[in-house]
Amino acid sequence: MENFIKFLVKTEPFNPELLSGILWDLEILGIEENDNFLSVYVKKSSHIKKETIEKSLEKLKSENVIENFLVSEEEVENKNWNEEWEKKQEIIKVPPRIIIRPSFKKYEPEKNEIVIIINPKMSFGTGKHETTRLMLEMLQKYIRPNDKVLDVGSGTGVLAIAAAKMSAGRVIAIDNDEWCYINGIENVQINNVSGKVEIQHTEIDSITNLKFDLVLANINKNILLSIQKELARTTNKSGRLILSGILNSDESELIRTFENYSFNLLDVKRLNEWSALTFEKLN
Secondary structure, eight states, X not given: OOOEEEEEEEEESOOHHHHHHHXXXXXXXXXXXXXXXXXXXXXXXXXXXXXXXXXXXXHHHHTTSOSEEEEEEEEEOOOOHHHXXXXXXXXXXXXXXXXXXXXXXXXXXXXXXXXXXXXXXXXXXXXXXXXXXXXXXXXXXXXXXXXXXXEESXXXXXXXXXXXXXXXXXXXEEESOHHHHHHHHHHHHHTTOTTTEEEEESXXXXXXXXXXXXXXXXXXXXXXXXXXXHHHHTEEEEEEEEEEEEXXXXXHHHHHHHHTXXXXXXXXXXXXXXXXXXXXXXX
16 A cells, blocks of 8 residues: 655644645645644655645745744555544543533533534644634633624634534534535534534625624634724624634734724633633624
């Protein structure tokens, strides 16, 4: 059987969701998320080379999305990669109530715990990354009964599913990546929340004539800034906006930006170098 080439991709800052979205466009076979780098797999005969990946990262660097990067490669033998991947998947607890597990692992919930089943496949958002954990912590704190919720850049759909399993009324989750759209639908069905959550393959500017009580966006800073008007437009007066994908060093810029749209900062949470911000839109 043909062997594989594994590229180890490190960047500063490290944003696995952003990197994965770009790397999947290169027709690779798979991505494994590690603590501070991605393992990217291609067939040995693939046209994807180290230089191909470096070219994509150079573009991110030129756009000031990342400061620097390092790509290395090694040849690895053919294995049952699904089995290897499953061995590394964990049950994740996000206090106070949320438990995230893959479908192939068992968990007996304690009283009041909310169990979410996530099979990430080619999209990200398992609760392992700091930004997803921060969003889930904020969501548990600020969701209100019957909230109408918009999840922008929904990935696996984990935030939308969590909202539906808590007290949300209607949830719309949007992502412009087809893999995320497909994976989101599957995860919504697995969690039996299809009656509450609608997954759409679209951009936020296509959401017209709708406003939401709670808007969630776990995306990198540059994208948040590029859709700032749309995030403000889709948030109801007295509604809440929860943002992450933000480095600690970028907090002030994001706070100033959204204060200009009549948002009042309610809360800041930090985990390692990442931050999440919760705002309320003033009347």
